[in-house]
Structure formats: structure tokens, C-alpha cells
Amino acid sequence: MTLKTFPKFTKVQGFWRRQGFVKFVFVSLFGLFSYHAISVSTIDNQELSIQERAAKQASNIQTKVARRGDILDRHGNILASSRLLKRVILDPMLIHAAFIPDLAKALDMNEERLSTLIAKKRKRKSRYLPIKKNLTLTSPILINLIAFKKQRIKVCNNETINTKISLINKVLNAVRWQNVKGEEIVVEKCRKRRVGQGVVLQQDTQRYYPKSASMAPLLGRVNAENKGGSGIESEFENILAGTNGKTTLNFKTDHAYFNPTIESELTHGQNIELTIDTDIQFHAYAAIKKSVLKHEADSGSAIILSPNGEVLAMVNYPADDPNDKSLYNPSHYRNRVLSDKVEPGSTMKPFTMLLALDQGKITAEEDELIDVSKSIGHLKSNKKVRKYGDAITVKKILQKSHNLGTVNVSERLSKEDMYSTWSKLGFSHPLGLIPSIENSGSLRHFYSWGLADKRTLSFGHGPMETNLAQLARAYLVFANDGAIPPLKLVKNMPTYEQNTQVFSKKTTNKIATLLDSVASWDGSGYRARVKGYDVAGKTGTAEMVVNGRYHKDGAKRTFFTGFVPVIKPKYIMAVRLDYPKKCYNYYHPEKLNSCEGSNSAAIVFSDTMERILTNDDSIQVSLR
Structure with missing residues (x-):
């Protein structure tokens, strides 16, 4: 009777590499889990539950501004009205130097002045630069900007990168057994970017009084917040102003989409007709x-x-x-x-x-x-x-x-x-x-x-x-x-x-x-x-x-x-x-x-x- 012999298993080629990769994946998942556990346990607002915190992060409030009502005379002639306008807001942190020549041309501005304004804001790390306001919907500047925002310009930047290191060194770095870094080199990377990322067109309104000074003490005028400051504008603020519409968008896990909840209905202001001729x-x-x-x-x-x-x-x-x-x-x-x-x-x-x-x-x-x-x-x-x-x-x-x-x-x-x-x-x-x-x-x-x-x-x-x-x-x-x-x-x-x-x-x-x-x-x-x-x-x-x-x-x-x-x-x-x-x-x-x-x-x-x-x-x- 002969004894049945089993084949002797030997370590195949690359065994240690595969074993290291498995360890790397395991350590990474463990680290990620630990990070999230610590983050949840140290929520800033201790009064909110985890569920409330999640709901808050998964909600977004949208506001629709009510249009102010007109003031008319006895024959329906407009005495005060709100014109729809646009204003241009720049984010200096997103405006690349390569964008400035074309942007200045679109804004009908001096290139050097625009560059100086952006540089000052970038120095303060400000992301808000109002550059144009009270633009009518037919303004050439507005038409130029709409075309400008559609452009893509090739942008090249110098970036510092590290040369690649071996997988084993990456794993050992991950488990903190060593700290091996690749050699730092500077390379030029170019890619096409949409120029309109730092250019925002916001809707604005401007109260306009066609009869100018002849009606001013009677009608009054609106203040910087578009609220009546005196005269008819102030006296009938509740009628003229209307109510802004507020909608909350909440993420619903059972349907996986944003479900709008109307907090307040949008109600535009009512017109007021005076007996004035x-x-x-x-x-x-x-x-x-x-x-x-x-x-x-x-x-x-x-x-x-x-x-x-x-x-x-x-x-x-x-x-x-x-x-x-x-x-x-x-x-x-x-x-x-x-x-x-x-x-x-x-x-x-x-x-x-x-x-x-x-x-x-x-x-x-x-x-x-x-x-x-x-x-x-x-x-x-x-x-x-x-x-x-x-x-x-x-x-x-x-x-x-x-x-x-x-x-x-x-x-x-x-x-x-x-x-x-x-x-x-x-x-x-x-x-x-x-x-x-x-x-x-x-x-x-x-x-x-x-x-x-x-x-x-x-x-x-x-x-x-x-x-x-x-x-x-x-x-x-x-x-x-x-x-x-x-x-x-x-x-x-x-x-x-x-x-x-x-x-x-x-x-x-x-x-x-x-x-x-x-x-x-x-x-x-x-x-x-x-x-x-x-x-x-x-x-x-x-x-x-x-x-x-x-x-x-x-x-x-x-x-x-x-x-x-x-x-x-x-x-x-x-x-x-x-x-x-x-x-x-x-x-x-x-x-x-x-x-x-x-x-x-x-x-x-x-x-x-x-x-x-x-x-x-x-x-x-x-x-x-």
C-alpha cells in the first residue's frame, strides 16, 4: 500500500506584493472608518441629533424675490416702477490672469484697472467683487458677458509634483513604518477651462420714477433695501412690497431626490392707482x-x-x-x-x-x-x-x-x-x-x-x-x-x-x-x-x-x-x-x-x- 502524497504548496511569485496590498486596503478602510466615527462624535452643535444634523446638511433654501408693485396715476400712467436689471459679481479667486484681457473687453473696462481691482481682492482672499450694476437686459455689456461665459481658454500652470515611489514604500508609508518621499519636480500642466466660473450675473431691480422731482415729496422713494423710505412708497409698503417666496429642498432617502417644501408663497406686490392726474x-x-x-x-x-x-x-x-x-x-x-x-x-x-x-x-x-x-x-x-x-x-x-x-x-x-x-x-x-x-x-x-x-x-x-x-x-x-x-x-x-x-x-x-x-x-x-x-x-x-x-x-x-x-x-x-x-x-x-x-x-x-x-x-x- 502506497501512501498518497499531497503536493507541496510553495509561495508563488509576487506573494509578498499581494499580501502588502491587502494590508494596505485593510488599514485604509480602518482609518477611514475611525475618522468618520470621531467626526460624528465631535459635532459642533451638541443640541442637534445625528439625524437632525444630517437633515440640515441635506437641505437647501431657495428664495424668490417678490417684484414691487407699480404706482400709477388716475389714467394708468406709471409714476413708479421696478425695472428688471442685472449686476455683475466677480470671484477674484477664480479669475485667472489669462481671462482678464477678454473679460475687460466684455465689461468695457480698462484692462489694467480691472487687473488691479482683482489683485487687491485676491490679496485679501476676498471672493466678492461687484464690478457692474444696473445693467438693462439689452445692455451690450450683458450680451458680451453671456458670450464670454461660454468660452474655454487654455490655461497653463506650473505645478510641483513628487516622482513615483514603489508600492511597497507606499504601503510602509501608510502604516507609518517609514516616510519615504519621491523627488519634487516642477512641471507645466495645461488644460482648457471655462472662463465664466468666476463671473456671476445676478438679477437686480431698480425703482424708477418717470416724473422725477415733480412727484418726489408725494411718492417718496425706496431705500437701499428696496423698502419704502417716505411718502406713498412708505405708507403702502405692505401692499407694494409683496412677499418673497421661500422653498426648502430636502433629500428624501426613500425616493432619492430633492423634495421641495414651500415655506412661504411668492406673492408679487400689488399696484396702487392714485387719483393724481x-x-x-x-x-x-x-x-x-x-x-x-x-x-x-x-x-x-x-x-x-x-x-x-x-x-x-x-x-x-x-x-x-x-x-x-x-x-x-x-x-x-x-x-x-x-x-x-x-x-x-x-x-x-x-x-x-x-x-x-x-x-x-x-x-x-x-x-x-x-x-x-x-x-x-x-x-x-x-x-x-x-x-x-x-x-x-x-x-x-x-x-x-x-x-x-x-x-x-x-x-x-x-x-x-x-x-x-x-x-x-x-x-x-x-x-x-x-x-x-x-x-x-x-x-x-x-x-x-x-x-x-x-x-x-x-x-x-x-x-x-x-x-x-x-x-x-x-x-x-x-x-x-x-x-x-x-x-x-x-x-x-x-x-x-x-x-x-x-x-x-x-x-x-x-x-x-x-x-x-x-x-x-x-x-x-x-x-x-x-x-x-x-x-x-x-x-x-x-x-x-x-x-x-x-x-x-x-x-x-x-x-x-x-x-x-x-x-x-x-x-x-x-x-x-x-x-x-x-x-x-x-x-x-x-x-x-x-x-x-x-x-x-x-x-x-x-x-x-x-x-x-x-x-x-x-x-x-x-x-x-
Whole structure:
């Protein structure tokens, strides 16, 4: 019996090499596993679980910016809109020197300047360099950059590499039995790179105001964060701004794709349509600007209303162009029509006459004479006061803006009735047009009045102050048969206030015809005349209060409030100039006069209405 012999196994060629490779793989896997174990155990945020940490790392939030709504006038003309633009952001760390010549050409920039800017940013390791902004979608620069980003340029760099070492040495290095390195050599490596990696085109918007400075104090403007900073832009921020859309993308392990979760819906801002008429606004602004400059006034403002209380124009000067971001003077965005409370002077005299006529205290007929031969309070009856006679008609009192005659009529009225009437006219009550900036003025209760208060109130001083919009609204009684409606600045916005009946229709028509004489050759408002049209109104002049005291050296506010035509008015306008310093004689234009409502504010009314009426065929030219 022979013993069966088994073949003797011998180590084949390369055995140690294969064994070393297996050990290398094993050690590598063990090291990788240990690294991840340590990383997970040392998570920075100890409050988050491993699952929460993973979910956080596997999520991405995307934001879609809402487009700001437009502001329109009553005819749909754009007053403020957001233009879609682009801006160019460079990542200096990704911009290779080989890209700069072509990039400079695409950006229409000097190559040396671009290279310097990039070098400065790279030195600080900054990855953000805004290089161009406010590019329109049709900008040649934008077209050039789109083509530039598609290019590939061969880029060569010197790289330091180590020469190869044997596999056994690599394994021994891996298990740290030795530390053998290859020889370091420098080689040039070239490859094509897409040049657009460091060039980012970001979407941007720019608020644009087509009517420039003429609308600035009314509309306001947006700030650097595209939020309303003043005026309509600020007051209606919630409506105009809209809501940005936010979407979270989460990786779902069961489906292996990003599943979008909407955090907030994208809602674009809504448009706002104002009652403003851009043509009327432009005419009023041009007239105010001209007058402020000519008369060297500190400022000027005006408001024009339709009979139903809609605001057709609201202008202020000085004003800045909101499209020019380099200009910003807060006072040039001040809406003085609403924010300033002032004493309106003699523009209040018609309401004293209206109340007296309504109560039967006067008849306002040509045969009725009001005594002005005696002094009342601080108002003295002197030669200048009696130059129209010792007794004058109500028409003459209004026509010549006679203070003593007005006070004589007010003596027949009770302070309770005057307070109640002034309150019904809306003085000291908010208008609700732009509440955040509106100053409602004041009207002290009659309990606190003395005799002087009631008398001065009759011609627009004393216990009352008002803004220009309230004054203009009070004159709406002449367009609504003795009633006044609430004012309206935004179309399609409900108003809950009802018309307030203040005077009778007969009374308002009577006083309106008397005010026609004010804007005549014989009246104080003769420079408010508009050739070919019937105009009614009242001048006013008031000394400005400086440091709590009336300024006696010429600082005045001048006013004119009027309407056209006299019967069934279509336009009601109030004008105010602050401290006009140069006013001229009508017959001798080179000759200076003291500044009054008659030779400053009245001219603004005439200039504005002449332009408006020339373009309004619905109002017939008067044969007179």
C-alpha cells in the first residue's frame, strides 16, 4: 500500500506584493472608518441629533424675490416702477490672469484697472467683487458677458509634483513604518477651462420714477433695501412690497431626490392707482417752481382737488430727483401740503361771511353796509382802513381783504357757532391721506377763547392752525352746495366718511359770486385772473412764527385759494409760499413791492389754471 502524497504548496511569485496590498486596503478602510466615527462624535452643535444634523446638511433654501408693485396715476400712467436689471459679481479667486484681457473687453473696462481691482481682492482672499450694476437686459455689456461665459481658454500652470515611489514604500508609508518621499519636480500642466466660473450675473431691480422731482415729496422713494423710505412708497409698503417666496429642498432617502417644501408663497406686490392726474401735477409743479425761484421763497406747495374730493395734484418745491441716488436732502422730500400746520390768514374770511349769511346776521347785498369807522380790539380804524369809506359792503370786504370789516361781522356770531362750523369744515381733524406724515393742525376749544381769539379767528389767525390740504377741502363747499366730501388720494380704496353739510346751497352760491370780484381788476387777487374764464378765490398773508413769536421783519407766508369756474367749479386749488423775498409791481415789473398773497401766490394759481383750462374743452370760455 502506497501512501498518497499531497503536493507541496510553495509561495508563488509576487506573494509578498499581494499580501502588502491587502494590508494596505485593510488599514485604509480602518482609518477611514475611525475618522468618520470621531467626526460624528465631535459635532459642533451638541443640541442637534445625528439625524437632525444630517437633515440640515441635506437641505437647501431657495428664495424668490417678490417684484414691487407699480404706482400709477388716475389714467394708468406709471409714476413708479421696478425695472428688471442685472449686476455683475466677480470671484477674484477664480479669475485667472489669462481671462482678464477678454473679460475687460466684455465689461468695457480698462484692462489694467480691472487687473488691479482683482489683485487687491485676491490679496485679501476676498471672493466678492461687484464690478457692474444696473445693467438693462439689452445692455451690450450683458450680451458680451453671456458670450464670454461660454468660452474655454487654455490655461497653463506650473505645478510641483513628487516622482513615483514603489508600492511597497507606499504601503510602509501608510502604516507609518517609514516616510519615504519621491523627488519634487516642477512641471507645466495645461488644460482648457471655462472662463465664466468666476463671473456671476445676478438679477437686480431698480425703482424708477418717470416724473422725477415733480412727484418726489408725494411718492417718496425706496431705500437701499428696496423698502419704502417716505411718502406713498412708505405708507403702502405692505401692499407694494409683496412677499418673497421661500422653498426648502430636502433629500428624501426613500425616493432619492430633492423634495421641495414651500415655506412661504411668492406673492408679487400689488399696484396702487392714485387719483393724481400727471398733466395737472406737472402744470402745478412748474408754476410752483417758477414762483419759488422768481420770488426767492424758501419753499412752495399747492394742492388741486376735484369737486368730489379726489386729489388731482399735490406738489412741493424744492424737490430732488429720486432717480439720482447721489442726491438726498430730507427737506426736499417733505410733503408740506400735509405735514406743515400754518395760520392760513385771510383765506378764512369767506367762511366767516358764509356763517353770518347762513344765520341771517348779514344779507351780503349791495345796499347793506358794514361799519368800519370804529376800532375793535387791537384793530384800529384809521385813514388807511377807511379809505373805502366809513361803511362798506360785504363784497368790498372780501374784494379788498378788509380785516376790520370782517371782525365787525364776526362780532355778530357766537364763539360756539364759529367753533362748531370750523370743526365741521374739517379743521383739526385728520384727512387720512398719508397718516404717517399728516399734521392735523389745531383748533382750540371755544371755552379757552378770549374776545381777541374769536376776532382773529375770523380772518385766519388765533386759536387755529391748518395744513394746506384741509384749507383746500374747506373750499369744496363751493362745489358741493355747502357740503364737503372726504378727500381721496388712492383710487378703489373705500372711504367711510360721509359728506358733511356745513352751509346752505343758497348761501354758498351767494358768497361764490362775491369771491368772483376778488379775482378781478379791482380785487386783491387780480393777479389770479385767467383770461377768458370766471375765477373766484381769496388771497391770504400771514406773518411767520419764528422762535415762538411773529416775525416783524418781513418773514411771511402768502396764500391763494380759489376755484374755477365760479358756478359748479371743476378745479379747487390752494397755494402757499413760504417767505417770498422779492415781489414785483404788476404795472412796473422792475419795481419791488412788499410780498402779499396778491403778488405771489395768486400768480401761481393763474399760471397753473391757464395751462389746465387750455387743455380742458369741457369748460366754456367766458364771453366776459
